Amino acid sequence: MARIALVTGGTRGIGAAISVALQQAGRHVIATYAGNNAAAEAFTAETGIETVRFDAGDYTQCATAVAAIAANHGTIEVLVNNAGITRDTTISKMTREMWDEVIDTNLGSxxxxxxxxxxxxxxxxxxxxxxxxxxxxxxxxYGQVNYAAAKAGIHGFTKALAMEGARYSITANALAPGYVDTDMVRAVPPEVLEKIIAKIPRGRLGTAQDIARGVVFLTADEADFITGSTLSINGGQHMY
Structure with missing residues (x-):
């Protein structure tokens, strides 16, 4: 029986590629989304992957959705926390609301x-x-103290969780994408994007499929000795 996989933010961009790659790897995938019904419906029509709408930053909504998934399909055994937003600006202009929104969605989820x-x-x-x-x-x-804090928090959170899960054969790993050719990155002004690409040794943006392949690797049944790690997929831009 196929393992049940839940991918948050799984209907667009990197999340959509992850959902499809996991489906192709034999998982029964359920993709979540926060509010774009049209995109979710189009995604399901194209892939056959079930979608569920809820706010991953809201604990009660998460608990309700997971209970429904478990009742309908069984226990979630593969979890990919991909949901994320940006509210970019310098700290001088950043409001507490902009901080909280990013921390709640990106790390709280x-x-x-x-x-x-x-x-x-x-x-x-x-x-x-x-x-x-x-x-x-x-x-x-620059201009991402909220986003950078949330993502750095994910890396530490994952290492600590890996220690708790090891005795139960639960692995926890982080994946750190570099700049990937998504709508979010393509919205960057061309002159800025050109400078970003110039700093990537591979000479190109990543693709959503580059990231998805890493997720398939880390979630394989056979990947039981890989835990507490951060897999960086960034074309050599930052080695850490």
Missing amino acids: CFNLCKICFEGMKAKKFGRIVNIGSINGQAGQ
Whole structure:
């Protein structure tokens, strides 16, 4: 029977590529989204992957959704925390609301879903957790103190969680993408994007599929000796 995999923010961009790659690897995938119904419907029509709408930063909504998934499909054994937003500006202009929104969605969602799914994984004596960090959580980025803090927090959170999960055959790893060719990155002014690409030794942006392949690797049944690690996929831009 296929393992149940939940991918937050799994209907667009990197998340969509992860969802499809896990499906192709034999997982029964459920992708979550926060509010774009049209994109979710189009994604399901194209891939056949079930989608569920809830706010990953809201603990109660997460608990309700996971309970429904478990009732309909069984225990979630593969969890990919990919949901993320940006609210970029310098700290002089950043409001507390902009800080809280990014921390709650990007880091709080990891706590919410890992906590809720952890007991089921313990009972199964199997779990694969991948939390999507970022190169900017490793190296920092101007105008992103909220985003960089959330992503850096994911890296530390993952290492600590790996220690707790090891005895139950639950692995927890982080994956830190570099700059990937998504709508978010393509919205960067061309002259700025050109400078970013110039700093990438491989000479190009990453693709969503580059990241998805890393997630498939870390969530494989056979990947049981890889835990507490951060896999950086960034074309050599930052080695950490």
